[in-house]
Structure formats: structure tokens, C-alpha cells
Amino acid sequence: MAGEANPRLARTEVRFGERLTAQAELLRSSLTSGPGILWVSLFLLLPLAGIGVISFLTRGTYGEIELPFTIGNYRRIAGFGLLGFDAQYPQIILRSLLLGAGTTVVCLAASFPLAFFIAGQPERRKQLALTLLIIPFWTNLLIRTYAWQILLGPDSFLARVASTLGLAEAGRPLYPSVFAVYLGMLCAYLPFLALPLYTAVEKLDWSIAEAASDLGADKLRVFRHAILPQLVPGMIAGIILVFIPATGQFVVPDLLGGAKTVMLGNAIQQQFGPSRDWPFGSAIAFVGMAVVLVGLYLQSRSAAAREGEGLL
């Protein structure tokens, strides 16, 4: 009763058994999340805004960033060249998306058996298996990718097996090739999918699978209707963790796929580096980001329609 009469009390909220005024709550939340917000603003949002502005500017004769404002950079990416339609940049974007999607598929295919295998191990071996999965990450990606060059080299064990099986010419390396690229990508991104998926498998409610079986579902349908739906959140987390960086990846396709193919990543690097065309590089970076964000948005909308909750 007294609380209703007292306007100061009416505005307070109880948090963990404490009664806080609005000001006190604001002070607390800015103390806890303030540093993070500051960090992200200073080192992510601000530079990103800068890149956004630069993407609408013009390259000077010696690589300076100059006025006037233009949408020419974006037109160039969309394929409007000086000499009519130029498919170079649409192709690069498509190729990168394809690499991202392909890597995601390969990682998914490998993660399912791996996640179930590890989850089925006794507790001590689980730890060992998870450690083994992580160990390659103690080594730099560049070094790991060079290591694949050795493992796939002309006299390597793998090359000999392949030639014995008639899959490759004897005495020749297994790279550059699409196979080598995806092997390298799998090696680079597997844990990002396998670990979230493994966590989801560990948390599986098997009684739901038993219920499905009890209600007449054979093994395949038990998986489809009772197990897979429980794994979807873990799968989506892993897919996002793999797809986004894999789309921007260029070291692996460069070293294992031959240096001929330009991806989003090295296209951006090219513009900021040798070509000294920062406005164009910024535009490519923004387009890449936009494509991924649109994809995530669509995913989260469909998830929201399905489950009543999304990621974004």
C-alpha cells in the first residue's frame, strides 16, 4: 500500500533481492556493459562507418582517397565495367559464396559422424578426442596449409595411394585441385561446426527418440523426426561459424587451389594492397558483409517462423 502512495518506490525494480532506482540501474548497466559497448564502438563501428564512407569516394591518381562521392565502386562490383558488362566481380562474389557453402557442407558431413562418435565415447576418451580435435588450432593456419602441400606433394603417401587407385597420375602432386582446397578448408573449419554439434548431441533427449520409436518410427524416421530437430540449434550455430569466415577465406584456395582464383578475401587485399584503391576495396568489403548479413537475416526469419525464436 505504501509503495503505491510513494512515487519513488513505484519506479523501483527488484533485482536479485535489491530494490534499485532507475538511476542506480542505469549506473550498474553502464558499469558492466559500458566497456564492451565502448570497445565495439571505437574499434568496430567507427572504422566500419569510415569504410562505409570511403566506399563512396574516388581513388586519386596515386591512390589517394578523393571526392567526389560516387556509387561507381558498387556499379563496378555489380558488373558495369568501362567496356560494358564485366562478370569479374559478380563471379568473385559467387565463387566465394560457393566456397563458403561448399566448406559448410563438407564440414557438416564430417561433423555428424564425428559428433556422435565422440559423444558415444567413455568420459575420459571424450576429453582426449576433443583435445585431438583442437590441437591443429595451436598451429597457424598458414603453416597448416603449407603442411598440406607437403602431405599432398608428388612423393607423399597420399599421392601414391591415389595413383595406385588410379585416381591421380603417378609422380604428380595432388594440388592444386578442388579436392585439395576442400581438404584444406575442412581442416581449417571442422571444429567450428563439430564442437557446437557435439554439444547438441551431448544434450540430446534420447527419451524423445524412444518415444518416436515407440510410436512406430523406424531408425531413419527416428533420426529425421526426433533427433535432427534437437540438433538444429547447434547446427545453425556451427554453420554460421563456418560459413562466414569460409566465405572470406583466400589463403587456403590460394595455396592449395593455385594462385589463379581470386576470392573475396584476396580481392579486398588486392585493392587495399598493390592496387591502392581503398574506395573500391571498401565497397567489396561492404558487399561481402551485406550478402552474409542478408543470408543470416533470412535464416533467422525462417527459424523464427519455425520455432518462435531466431538468432538475430
Add this chain to the structure above:
Amino acid sequence: MVENGVDRSAERPVAVEVDRVFRRFGDFVALDHVSLKIHEGEFFSLLGPSGCGKTTLLRILAGLDLADDGVVRIGGVDASAIPAHRRPVNTVFQSYALFPHMSVRDNVAFGLRMKNVPEKEIATRVEQAIEMVQIGAFVDRKPAQLSGGQKQRVALARALINRPKVLLLDEPLGALDLKLRKELQVELLALQRNVGITFIFVTHDQEEALVLSDRIAVMRAGKIEQLGEAESLYENPKNRFVSQFLGTCNLIEAEVQADEGREMRALTPFGTVYFAKRDRGPAVAPGTRCTLAIRPEKVAVASPGEAGTNKVPATIEELVYIGAETHYILKCPAGKLTAYVMNSVLGPQGLEIGNRVTAHLPSSALLVLED
């Protein structure tokens, strides 16, 4: 089921036969050669403390677990080689195990979809099932949006819609509060009478088993201790375990002294006690030791100083008033007795802690236990 003293259930066909089923997990024997027969349309309960093997037996019947030895027959057919998804049984799980990503409607329809029943027929049967358990208001909700009692109803509908030969229920009411549990017990019983399907009900709640079941198998450590109708289990427990697990019981160690025609005379810590001879139960000869049991409600509390056979002087040590009855703990020189007395008069019942009374143990109410 008993009419004129004849067990009528035995005339019905056998729905489920468990024949010397053995199951072990490592060194732990969960089921030690259990055999029983369950009749069609029967409400049968497996009652026992946790770890007694009742849930393992249920899972073996469902095909979710396999016996190491022995045979399970469902409708006369050896089910050992039939996988779970093709057995004519359905289960209501303890945790309900509803599909979290499906609406109530899709949960209920799942079994029929798996059997490729035409969608049109599914729709009609789902409507019927939903009506049967009164969940019409929630058909479009997800399980997470339901209360425990509502989930329970969905789980029932999801199982019963398949018209199984046998419905297996694994402590389905265990997670609900007492009031809801009592309500659902009544509904469950009506439902079972209505659909006529054989129910096999696993519970550790003796009262629930007594209320619901046609017959009960009391289990302990992988074995059936005693099997029978509720009344016969309660009135004639075979041994200490059954007598204590089903209700409470005063146990009295006795040394049989003489056969006196219709009664036996025994020496107990409470003095000389006579107990009626009975057809059932172990035979006892003079000179042997045995355990006598008497239910608290059969102990009479009389005024002090009354003498006679089977009458023991006592003091009221503790009393608990619970409305319809008062529970007394009576302290005798040789030990304690529990007595439940109906509060049949209005107002104070007239006995208080410290009062001297006489505990009367009617000879006809004393049972001989096997151990």
C-alpha cells in the same frame, strides 16, 4: 474382479505373458527371472521402490530394452524379435517425451503418420483423441507452453490414438502435484474402462496402485514379491516387505507354543498372544519362530486396566490428528504399536498424550508372515 470368491480375470485371454525374463546391467541384476501373465482389459500395476526392476520390465515390453534371457509374448506372439516400432504397444513416458518442435496436434498425429494412415483419417482420429483427453483448447500449442497435467494428457492421447493392444505407463503421474494426481487417477481409470485397453502401470506410490489397479505385482530387487488384487495384497501381505511397502504394519516376533484348535498360542514380547489359524500363509508348528503382523487400523484402543487375551497395557506416546482418523503411537513395556482410530464421535476424541490405555490385538487380525 472377485465375484463370489472366484477370480474372474483368469477367464480372460492373456494379453501379455512374461516368461522367466532375466536382465542384467553389469553386475546389477535388474530382473531375476520374472514371470507373470496380464489379462486383456486389465489395469495391472508394477509396484516397487526405485531400482526394483519395474521400469526395466516395462521397457522390455515396449521393445526399448531387450531381455538377456526369457520370453515376452504379446497377444500370444513371441515379441522378442519384434523391434519397438512394430510392437502393438505404446508407452506414456515418465518425462512425457513429447516432441518439443511439434504442436500438440502433430504430436498426437505422429503415430498414425508413421503408419502412413491417410491424412483425412488422421484428422478425424486426432479430433477424437483430443476430445477424449480434453485438450481441445491447446492443439496448436507447443509442449513447452503446456502445464504438467496438460502434457500428461497429450502424452496419453498420443499413445492411445494408435489403439495399442497394451498401453504401458511409466510413472505417468509422478511429476504432478497431489491434487492433480488424484484427479488424473480418476480420469485414467474411467479412460481405461472406456477404451478397454490393457494398461500396465509402473509406480512406486502404493496408494496410487491400490486406487487404480485390478491387480498389482509388488516387486523388489528384480523379483516379484507378491502378485494379486489390491485387497488381497493389503489384507494378506506375504512377507515383511510387502506388509511395510503397502501401507504400514505392526510386526511382532513370536514363538509358537501350542495349537489350540481354531487358534495358535504364541509367546511374544507383548506377552502371550493368540492368533487365528488361516488357510493362506505359511503353516506354523508349535516350537517354531515367526513374525506376526497387524495393520494399525485393526489395533483397538480400549480403556486402561482391561484384561483378557491379546490385551496389552500401553501409554499414548504420540498422537497425530488427521481429520478422519487419529494415529496413535502406543508405548508398551515391550515396544511400540501404531494404532489408527476412526474419529467417529463429534468433538474431542478424549485421549491425550500420556494417557494410559489398553491395546487390543484381535486374534483374527493377526497374520503370520513368511519372514
